[in-house]
Amino acid sequence: MAEEYFDIVNENDEIIGKASRSDLYTKDLIHRSVIIFIFNKKGELLLQKRSKFKDLWKSRWTGSASGHVALGESYEAAAKRELKEELGIKISLKQSLFIKIRQKVNSRNIKLFIGESNGPFTFNKKEVDKIRFLSLAKIKKEIKKRKKFTPTFVVVLKAYLENLKKKN
Numbered sequence: 001m002a003e004e005y006f007d008i009v010n011e012n013d014e015i016i017g018k019a020s021r022s023d024l025y026t027k028d029l030i031h032r033s034v035i036i037f038i039f040n041k042k043g044e045l046l047l048q049k050r051s052k053f054k055d056l057w058k059s060r061w062t063g064s065a066s067g068h069v070a071l072g073e074s075y076e077a078a079a080k081r082e083l084k085e086e087l088g089i090k091i092s093l094k095q096s097l098f099i100k101i102r103q104k105v106n107s108r109n110i111k112l113f114i115g116e117s118n119g120p121f122t123f124n125k126k127e128v129d130k131i132r133f134l135s136l137a138k139i140k141k142e143i144k145k146r147k148k149f150t151p152t153f154v155v156v157l158k159a160y161l162e163n164l165k166k167k168n
Helices: 021-026 075-087 136-144 151-167
Strands: 005-009 015-020 031-039 045-050 065-068 094-101 108-116 128-134
Touching: 005 021, 005 031, 015 021, 031 075, 031 151, 045 075, 045 136, 065 075, 075 108, 075 128, 094 151, 108 151, 128 136, 136 151
Parallel strands: 031 108
Antiparallel strands: 005 015, 031 045, 031 065, 045 128, 094 108
16 A cells, blocks of 8 residues: 655644655654544534554544545545545534644644534444444543543543633
């Protein structure tokens, strides 16, 4: 399989080069990614349990869908692609937050998108092990109990909840 390449960006989210997937995890390069939160009519958030075949955070719970922004791709296009690839759905999305995560070998600029759907979902078993809807209150309790969530999901959920508080 040919190696994938991704845009590398600076602190201002301007494209300054490209790098392979392996370089993203071995060098201090800022790249772009998306996370999508899908809510149902009851206001519950769809979570996915990542497949055991994933390269990072195998079998951990995370947002509804997520992924890297491909070389030359927009955040919006990446969000729509990831929804189709991971959950088999095509819905309208609204951009919610822009979050910078800086880590030694996984620094990312993330755009969070929000959508609504009750399904049906056809998820990709190579990407997703299972899915479930949970209330935000239940998710917060599970995070406090140290349930298995991806670190990125925890950071993005916290930012989302803080943003909701500011609006109310």
